[in-house]
Amino acid sequence: MADVDVTVIGGGIVGCAVAARAAGDGLATVLLERGPQLAGGTTSRNSEVVHGGMYYPTDSLKAQLCVEGRRKLRTFCEVNGIRYRECGKLIVAVEPDELPVLEEIHAQGEINGVEGLRLIDATEVSSLEPEVRAVGALWSPHTAVMDAEACAKAYGRKAQTASAQVLCGAEVVGLSLEADSWRVEVAPPVGGGREGWQHTSRWVVNAAGLYADRVAELAGIDVDARQWRLRWVKGNYFAISPRHDGRVGRLVYPVPPRDGSSLGTHLCLDVAGRLRLGPDVEVLPPRAGEDYRVDEERADDFYRGARRFLPFLEREDLTPDMSGLRPRRVAWWTEGFADFVVARESSDRQGLINLVGIESPGLTAAPAIADRVGDWLSG
């Protein structure tokens, strides 16, 4: 018999939500995070937008899990006192030739089941946001901002309350299948203080974010053959001078680039209403390290892009802020779109579940991913 029922690898929002669901279902659960605390990875380096789900192709996991996840996340935040603000979002057309793109996104949103979407004209845009320049917009009233790190930690606490063991400084370095359970090898924490160890687990859930391809390789999976190899795509942010605080009260996105590489460099608000711009798209070379420095030189591009719809901006309003890394599957470059991988192994890797390529809208989708995985674990 295995030592535990479920081992979750990775303590970002996805791993924490999976552990909360598994432990809540009465399964003996261990959550292993290699960093010194939960939610220290991509979960705390993003726009913190709870997306509606209108951009993603019909029936894709991104579309399904985003739409389902938004509703679940809102309820979870309400029940657990996590800051969540339904400020809404405008996708703006600055030139008339961008209006057909809004219609396409609107139509896709309707197919995906996004609630409340509406195309609005320039007059309505100015009544909502007088400082924003646009000839028309797609209005998404239920798009929100939230405190992502607090949310992930609340899932972690929920898991602990339901008797999960949550261990930080615990990097998984080996996975092997023995009879009907997985042997999980954990390294001692950097800096010492505890021995490494091994335990056996009936299920293993790989929620290792930027390293999910490497964790899959530990289990012997050929990630290149499956197009699960990840390339890190950095998203940089610039803060907008606090002298503009309160000038815009909703998220404002441009029409996204046609290549689908991002949603476009947008105006983000955090839960406190502070303004920043980002993220852009900077593809890092293979095997680049985690480097979160923001290059000041990028400010000109941010300024040019955002000034189209935020005419009050001055170049000196922008200062380098934070950055985050997207775990993007290589399939994106070959196929033009790469969906989430939420996959349960069978036969010779029975009991392993891989969550790979969980880039945006991964924060929004996290509770829905957790429920999908939870149904497999409990079923």
Ligand SMILES: Cc1cc2nc3c(=O)[nH]c(=O)nc-3n(C[C@H](O)[C@H](O)[C@H](O)COP(=O)(O)OP(=O)(O)OC[C@H]3O[C@@H](n4cnc5c(N)ncnc54)[C@H](O)[C@@H]3O)c2cc1C
């Ligand atoms: C710039 C940017 C903007 C974004 N904006 C949004 C947004 O507005 N809305 C949205 O919905 N999504 C957004 N996303 C996506 C969202 O942030 C991610 O999808 C989400 O945070 C992924 O969470 P995760 O738990 O999968 O990964 P992570 O938060 O990266 O957690 C994975 C964890 O696994 C740990 N780990 C790795 N390897 C091991 C190992 N061997 N052993 C133990 N632990 C390990 C890591 O230390 C890490 O803490 C954005 C992402 C980026 C980069």
